[in-house]
Amino acid sequence: MGKLTVLVCDDDSAIVDALEIYLKQENYEVVKAYTGVQALKALSEREIHLVLLDIMMPELDGLATTIKIREEMNIPIIILSAKSEDTDKITGLNFGADDYVTKPFNPLELMARVKSQTRRYTSLGSLASKNGILKTGSLELDPEARELRVDGEPVKLTATEYGIVLFLMQNMGRVFSIDQIYEHVWNEPSYTAENTVPVHIRRIREKIEINPREPKYLKVVWGVGYKMEKL
Amino acid sequence: MDTKWKNFKYSPGAKISAFVMVWLCVMVAAGSAVFLGINHHTINSDSYYDTYQFKNQFGSLVRDAVALNVELVSEEEIRFSGDTEEEINNNIHRYYAIKGRLADTVNFAYYIENTRTGETFTNITSGDAPALIQKQPAAVYYDRWKTDYGYPFAADIAQMLADTPYEVHAAVIEPLKPGDFFYDGSISYSKTKELANHARVALISAIFIALLAFIYQVCVTGRREQGGEITLSFVDRIFADVHTILVLVAAVISLAIANSFSFSFPNEIELIVLVIIFGVDVLIGLTYILSMTRQIKSGRMTRNTLVYRLFDMCFKGKAFKPWTLLLLLGYGAVNGILFTLANETREALFIFIVLIIPFNIAVLYFTAKALTSLSEIMQAVKEISAGNLDYALDKSQVSVAFAGLAEDIQSIQGGLKKAVAEAIKGERMKTDLITNVSHDLKTPLTSVINYIDLLKKEELNNEKAREYLSVLDEKSARLKQLIEDLIEASKASSGNLAVCVEKVDLHELVMQACGEYEEKIKKAGLELHVNAGEEKTSVSADGKHMWRIVENLLSNVVKYSLPHSRVYINIAKSEPYGLLVVKNISANPLDISPEQLTERFVRGDASRTTEGSGLGLSIAQSLTRIQGGRFKIDIDGDLFKVTVEMPL
Known part of the structure; x- marks a missing residue:
């Protein structure tokens, strides 16, 4: 398969140029646009595999552009915005965006998210779902092979970490307290649990999440426990 | 000279002397007037012989002389008159009494002549008796046809002389000789006459002086200097109407006392009492008049009455309508x-x-x-003062008497509401401003961070350039953190943040947070002790905000704790709050007040050399508050203690 093409659209040309450099390093083709209108034009002219879209732009803003794109296409859209409030994120995602990254962003994290979104194209078809595989989003757990994959990439886990992930993925969407997780995974009462479970969970997040502070899969429900998000 | 006079005019000494003078003069005038009144008959008579006193005595003696010589004549005559025994005895008794009375007088002279017999009776021993008598200023003549009714007992004499041939001449012989009441009477008469002249002078001059002194008093009373303010004395504090009534009561009492004495024949004690009462009354009256004068002068007369005060209290008072x-x-x-x-x-x-x-x-x-x-x-009012500004006071339930009060309170409430709304609006605008500015800062910062990152990947064979680059890298990250904290702090403090309240187990939360911070705590060389009771402490709070609070506290602990010290986190219940207490030992002396620490951008280290935005505690406090909790910082030497209380 050839190079994937990413459309970068932001009214700040410095950001567009920087993103071009990063994306090229990651072996993507880059199409640049500076307004929503230019972005739509570029989309109509060539095949684009992913769109990076700023919200606050002249002529047509990011949200309106997202709606326009979604009318015709199903390609991944990642919104880049200086607005960091939860409501902004939710609005963006509701308008049809696949991810929402706030400025100023960490280039590595953004690249990880781009990769994660484009992997759908590359691994499409090869991911024939085998029986017994637990899956949420692009996180897969194969109990037979005792293997966890993120975006198709295997992740190395210790035995305890694997136990925790397995337990949570078997009960996807349910919240478990530290004690419950300890009792299920360690199979013993939680007198000595202390903060072992939280520490393990943090380490798991660091391995499977693009941004461990804002996890996509393994979420912290503060003051209640942890859960594996069902996506 | 002129000023001296003025000074003297308004001096207290002059006023007191004038006061005393008025009093004295009134007393003198009254005394003189009484004297003149009592003796007005004596005084108005031309001579001693005109007085009733003289006429009474003289008339009575003339009657005695006639009775002795014409009616009774001698003891034998009486005894053989043929009257009843009783009458005889009576007449004999009269005869000697008259004889005695006539013997007692040395100045009275009479001459009685029987014109039929030529027989004469007289007490004059020498010379021509009738001629001597007729020469006297007070001489009388009676016969059967002629009677001088100018003297008392004239009628008696006329009766005795009727149808008799007697002619009666009588007089007091001048010059009067000492030895009887005519002499005493004339002496006291001339004395009274003389005194009366003095009394008249005393009366007139006393009235004059009293008037002058009184006018002076009226003019200067209350003033300390020419045209000065009226100063009221303690007497003037008595309500004017009450004062008037008191004065009247005093007058009535005085009159009652005076009335109980017999005026016609006053004895000495009564006289003294009367003088004292009068003196006191004059004093009271004078004081009263001067007090009234002062009050009229100062224009406070009407206000300084009990009636006015009562009226004022009832009708103008705030308490009553x-x-x-x-x-x-x-x-x-x-x-x-x-x-x-x-x-x-x-x-x-x-x-x-x-x-x-x-x-x-x-x-x-x-x-x-x-x-x-x-x-x-x-x-x-209670609700409003407790902060419930939307409390609706049902005005239809309020009676007319308190309608005004209710209205006033409502307008206060309205004013407060407006003020609070404006404050909130202001805070919102501030938050919006901060948020917008922050967004505008973020876009260029994105480029800065990205290009620094790109630059790091370039081949730099200059050691210094790499060093500079690392500084840029660090500071741009710091800037990013600052902007994010700033937005959060402004949102949290303005309450512009959604709170989704659930049950949050504090112990679970702390364990989770410790899991997140485990590495950093270890790196800082700190030992963490978490103490939680057997019982679960579930508070009503927003888990995400609680995590931010605990995160900020832990990040503070990691940043500012003394290396290799212990950090204690206690979880407890204290109805109606769940308590989370974080204690650590500060690495640097904390010479700052707990209040200042929660202010935005204030950090424990004044030099601001360590990392951190200075917003951590402020954000934690604001987040605690918007969830209905309480946030408290205690500093005891190097012990730094934060208590977060959340409603259970």
């Missing part, structure tokens, strides 16, 4: 009338049931209603 008082009076009057009616008529029971009971019940009802509305208002 005039008609409330009138209502009260009306209530009493109506009840009085009804009870009287019930008493006077036979249908007492009927009136009682039909009028009195319903009337009083109605009055009680309305009074209770008024009081209820007062308590309604008090409730509203």
Whole structure:
């Protein structure tokens, strides 16, 4: 398969140029646009595999552009915005965006998210779902092979970490307290649990999440426990 | 000279002397007037012989002389007159009494002649008796046809001389010789005459002086200097009407005392008492007049009356409205009338049931209603003062008497509401401004961070350039953190943040947070001790905000704790709050107040060399507050203690 093409659209040309450099390093083709209108034009002219879209732009803003794109296409859209409030994120995602990254962003994290979104194209078809595989989003757990994959990439886990992930993925969407997780995974009462479970969970997040502070899969429900998000 | 006079004029000494002078002169004038009044007859007579005193004595002696020589004549004559025994005895007694009386006088002379017999009776021993008598200024002549009615007893004499041939001449012989009451009388007469002249002078001059001194007093009283302010003395503090009544009472008492004495023949003690009473009365009167003068001068006369004060209190006072008082009076009057009616008529029971009971019940009802509305208002005030600005005071429930108060309170409430709304609006605008500015800062910062990152990947064979680059990298990251904290702090403090309240187990939360911070704590060389009771401490809070609070506290602990010290986190219950206490030992001395620490951008280290935005504690405090909790910082030496209380 050839190079994937990413459309970068932001009214700040410095950001567009920087993103071009990063994306090229990651072996993507880059199409640049500076307004929503230019972005739509570029989309109509060539095949684009992913769109990076700023919200606050002249002529047509990011949200309106997202709606326009979604009318015709199903390609991944990642919104880049200086607005960091939860409501902004939710609005963006509701308008049809696949991810929402706030400025100023960490280039590595953004690249990880781009990769994660484009992997759908590359691994499409090869991911024939085998029986017994637990899956949420692009996180897969194969109990037979005792293997966890993120975006198709295997992740190395210790035995305890694997136990925790397995337990949570078997009960996807349910919240478990530290004690419950300890009792299920360690199979013993939680007198000595202390903060072992939280520490393990943090380490798991660091391995499977693009941004461990804002996890996509393994979420912290503060003051209640942890859960594996069902996506 | 002129100023000296003025100074003297208004000096207290002059005023006191004038006061004393007025008093003295009034006393003197009164004394003189009384003297002149009592002796006015003596004084008005031309000579001693004109006085009643003289005429009485003289007339009586003339009658005695006639009776002795014409009627009684001698003891034998009486005994053989053929009268009854009793009359004889009576006449003999009279005869000697008259004889004695005539012997007692040395100045009285008479000459009685029987014109038929030529027989004469006289007490004059030498010379021509009738001629001597006729020469005297006070000489009288009587016969059977002629009577001098200018003297008392003339009628008696005329009766005795009727149809008799007697001619009577009588007089006092001048110059008067000492030895009888004519002499004493004339001496005291001339003395009285002489005294009367002095008394007249004394009266006139005393009145004159008293008037002058009084006018002076009226002019200067109350003033300390020419045209100066009127200063009131302690006497003037007595209400004018009360003062007037007191003065009248004193006058009435004085009159009553004086009346109890006999005026015609006053004895010495009574006289002294009268003088004292009069003196005191003059004093009281003078004081009163001067006090009134001062008050009129100062224009406070009407205000300084009890009536005015009472009126003022009832009608202008804040506590009562005039008609409330009138209502009260009306209530009493109506009840009085009804009870009287019930008493006077036979249908007492009927009136009682039909009028009195319903009337009083109605009055009680309305009074209770008024009081209820007062308590309604008090409730509203309590609610408002407790911060419930939306408390609606139902004005239709408030009685007319308190309608004004209710309205005022509502307007205060409205004002407060407006102020609070404006403050919130202002805070919102500030938050919006901060947020917008922050967004505008973020876009260029994105480029800065990205290009620094790109630059790091370039081949830099310059050691210094790499060093500079790392500084840029660090500071741009710091800037990013600052902007994010700033937005969060402004949102949290303005309450512009959604709070999704659930049950949050504090122990679970702390364990999770410790899991997140485990590495950093280890790196800082700190030992963490978490103490939680057996029981779960679940508080009502937003888990995400709680995590931010604990995160900020832990990040503070990691940043500012003394290396290799212990950090304690206690979780406990203290109804109605769940407590989270974080204690650590500060690495640097904390010479700063707990209040200052929660202010934005304030950090424990004044030099701001360590990382951190200075917003951590401020954000934690704001987040605690918007969730209905309490946030407290205690500093005890190097011990730094934060207590977060959240509602259970």
